[in-house]
Amino acid sequence: MKILITGATGYIGHKLAMEAARRNYTVHILVRDLQSPLLPEHPNIIKFKGDITDKRSVIAAMMNCDKVMHSAAIARLSVKDNSIFYSVNVEGTRNMLEAALALGVKRFVLTSSGAVIGPSGKHPMSENDPRIIAFENDYEISKHWAEELVKQYCRRGLFAVIVAAPRVYGPGQICNGNTMAPLFKNILSTRLAFVPSCDHVVANYAFVDDVVTGHFLAMEKGLGGEKYILGGENLSYKSFFQTIKENAGKKIRLIRIPKLLMKLWSFFYMSICALLGKETHISPKIVDRLAQDRALSCDKAIKQLDYSITPFAEGIQKTILHLSEKDFLGTNPENYA
Amino acid sequence: MHNKNFALITGASEGFGKALALECAARNFNLVLVALPGSGLRSLCYYIERNFNVTTYGLEHDLSKKEDCYDLFREVNRLQIRVKALINNAGIGGTHNFDERDAEFYCKQIELNVISPTLLTHLFLQNLSQHTPAYILNVSSLASFFYLPKKQVYGGTKSYLVAFSRSLRRELKSRGISVSVICPGGMNTNPQMVFQNLNTHGLGRWSIMNPEAVAKIAIDGMLKKKEVIIPGFWNKMFMFFDKLLPKWYKEMLTDDSMKKSKTINNPVIFSINPLKNAV
Numbered sequence: 001m002k003i004l005i006t007g008a009t010g011y012i013g014h015k016l017a018m019e020a021a022r023r024n025y026t027v028h029i030l031v032r033d034l035q036s037p038l039l040p041e042h043p044n045i046i047k048f049k050g051d052i053t054d055k056r057s058v059i060a061a062m063m064n065c066d067k068v069m070h071s072a073a074i075a076r077l078s079v080k081d082n083s084i085f086y087s088v089n090v091e092g093t094r095n096m097l098e099a100a101l102a103l104g105v106k107r108f109v110l111t112s113s114g115a116v117i118g119p120s121g122k123h124p125m126s127e128n129d130p131r132i133i134a135f136e137n138d139y140e141i142s143k144h145w146a147e148e149l150v151k152q153y154c155r156r157g158l159f160a161v162i163v164a165a166p167r168v169y170g171p172g173q174i175c176n177g178n179t180m181a182p183l184f185k186n187i188l189s190t191r192l193a194f195v196p197s198c199d200h201v202v203a204n205y206a207f208v209d210d211v212v213t214g215h216f217l218a219m220e221k222g223l224g225g226e227k228y229i230l231g232g233e234n235l236s237y238k239s240f241f242q243t244i245k246e247n248a249g250k251k252i253r254l255i256r257i258p259k260l261l262m263k264l265w266s267f268f269y270m271s272i273c274a275l276l277g278k279e280t281h282i283s284p285k286i287v288d289r290l291a292q293d294r295a296l297s298c299d300k301a302i303k304q305l306d307y308s309i310t311p312f313a314e315g316i317q318k319t320i321l322h323l324s325e326k327d328f329l330g331t332n333p334e335n336y337a
Numbered sequence: 338m339h340n341k342n343f344a345l346i347t348g349a350s351e352g353f354g355k356a357l358a359l360e361c362a363a364r365n366f367n368l369v370l371v372a373l374p375g376s377g378l379r380s381l382c383y384y385i386e387r388n389f390n391v392t393t394y395g396l397e398h399d400l401s402k403k404e405d406c407y408d409l410f411r412e413v414n415r416l417q418i419r420v421k422a423l424i425n426n427a428g429i430g431g432t433h434n435f436d437e438r439d440a441e442f443y444c445k446q447i448e449l450n451v452i453s454p455t456l457l458t459h460l461f462l463q464n465l466s467q468h469t470p471a472y473i474l475n476v477s478s479l480a481s482f483f484y485l486p487k488k489q490v491y492g493g494t495k496s497y498l499v500a501f502s503r504s505l506r507r508e509l510k511s512r513g514i515s516v517s518v519i520c521p522g523g524m525n526t527n528p529q530m531v532f533q534n535l536n537t538h539g540l541g542r543w544s545i546m547n548p549e550a551v552a553k554i555a556i557d558g559m560l561k562k563k564e565v566i567i568p569g570f571w572n573k574m575f576m577f578f579d580k581l582l583p584k585w586y587k588e589m590l591t592d593d594s595m596k597k598s599k600t601i602n603n604p605v606i607f608s609i610n611p612l613k614n615a616v
Contacts, residue, residue, distance in 0.1 A: 082535065082536070121384070121388035121389075122387075122388040122389075123387055123388055128380045128383075129380065129383075129384045130355065130377060130380055130381045130384055132359055132384075132549075133547065133549050134524075134525035134526070134531060134547045134548055134549065135525065135528050135531045136531075137535070138532070138535055141528045141531055141532050141535075144528050145528065
């Protein structure tokens with residue numbers, strides 16, 4: 001059985017490729033740089049040089065595959081040139097879908113994001129809930145359109161499912177998609193954790209291994225055209241940081257900081273990065289995002305796919321163990337990206 | 338009869354209508370939401386019932402058809418609903434050269450933007466006057482004050498709503514019904530609008546608001562019985578400068594901005610969802 005996996009140098013894609021190889025698939029990966037230090041290495045993995053924005057390379061890599069996991073995307077909130085979100089996340093997905101339809105692919109899985117669902121109300125959001133506030137940035141819109149494209153191709157006869165991952169944490173490589181690792185690294189190396197004063201705010205944290213297993217479950221058991229949230233526990237900042245503190249293996253001090261201070265700091269940080277010409281996630285807008293409840297319900301995936309959730313405490317123990325084993329602490333994430 | 342007060346909102350499944358529905362639900366209004374069939378109304382109603390302590394009816398109608406307006410009226414009567422607030426929000430937007438679309442499009446635009454709110458107001462007047470104080474909120478646009486190119490029919494229908502509301506307001510005041518009209522500027526009502534707005538620069542971008550923010554101002558204004566509601570600082574500034582600046586200068590500015598808006602046509606969008614080309 002052959003499977004094509006895109007985004008294999010990314011956080012989730014890398015794990016998907018290794019897991020597929022372990023499950024005895026012949027794994028085709030489509031990568032831009034065959035020399036990338038982030039490539040997954042396994043005898044079952046065959047590397048194809050190319051780019052999802054280049055149709056010909058997509059077709060070459062997808063040839064003879066009956067399954068596709070499409071996890072490549074620009075997974076950041078801001079980049080210098082916004083149009084890249086649309087050329088990669090939307091047009092790239094269109095290339096993938098077009099090729100899959102033409103080549104008779106039997107199962108197609110798109111990795112999407114909890115950001116498309118947006119903030120939650122009183123209850124955790126499920127797949128069919130409407131978005132309750134406007135889309136906020138190019139990333140969210142581009143992923144929304146990628147999902148719309150998948151549904152469009154399903155109507156044209158492709159068997160495709162969408163999986164949506166929220167904030168994903170866990171062992172894995174340090175790269176752009178691994179947004180939680182820098183936070184953990186910071187906490188462990190400085191022994192300080194800055195907790196937003198709005199510590200009742202709830203968000204969903206998914207353990208990366210659950211998300212990876214969820215992809216395979218969705219591919220095997222998912223219904224065509226359906227979307228599945230592959231999340232984890234819904235936690236307030238208070239319990240999130242408390243759990244980290246309890247499982248860190250060393251003494252961590254929790255420091256509450258008011259939102260206004262965070263906003264001011266983020267503004268200064270953003271300005272300094274802008275002056276130095278450095279890209280950054282941080283902006284006052286992000287602070288506002290962090291103050292919104294983003295609880296998700298995984299009931300559909302649990303019921304229909306037999307998806308299961310690793311308790312946060314267990315997940316965090318594995319993550320911290322991994323970080324200290326790899327001696328990532330104190331190293332610069334840029335060296336790995 | 339229901340002993341609860343309801344707000345009836347048209348065009349409620351998406352964009353500003355959805356934001357109005359969520360805002361009313363947050364203020365404990367029970368809801369009658371009206372939208373086109375297949376527009377996601379059911380999931381919105383389900384969401385509201387689960388997250389707010391209100392009763393919600395979702396009724397699917399195409400209000401550009403007169404029969405559907407009458408059907409809606411009969412259905413609400415059958416449900417014995419006390420309409421406390423009528424919010425005429427459904428509308429068709431668009432920015433095109435006049436000869437770019439066929440005449441049918443403009444007829445439909447006039448039917449939905451003009452005939453339907455007029456008819457619904459007429460039909461529900463008695464219901465409203467039985468439980469005063471009652472409210473009518475018509476959703477117009479800042480385009481009703483600025484005669485922009487490519488907004489001929491749209492701007493005209495929205496100007497009608499301002500004139501209709503302000504006149505009717507004087508008539509209905511003594512009967513305990515307050516008529517308000519809101520004139521929002523650019524809003525992030527759907528993914529395509531957000532995309533366009535993210536790629537707009539200068540003054541135009543600053544004035545763009547999120548529908549949830551405008552909805553709050555709209556319902557506040559409606560309950561405070563305001564006559565004309567202009568949401569947002571920059572939109573108010575536009576209105577202010579409109580009175581000060583000479584005509585030739587304003588025309589130069591608006592010509593310029595319309596030309597710029599033409600350059601941000603992303604081919605991606607139109608091939609995904611050609612129908613969502615509305616304001």
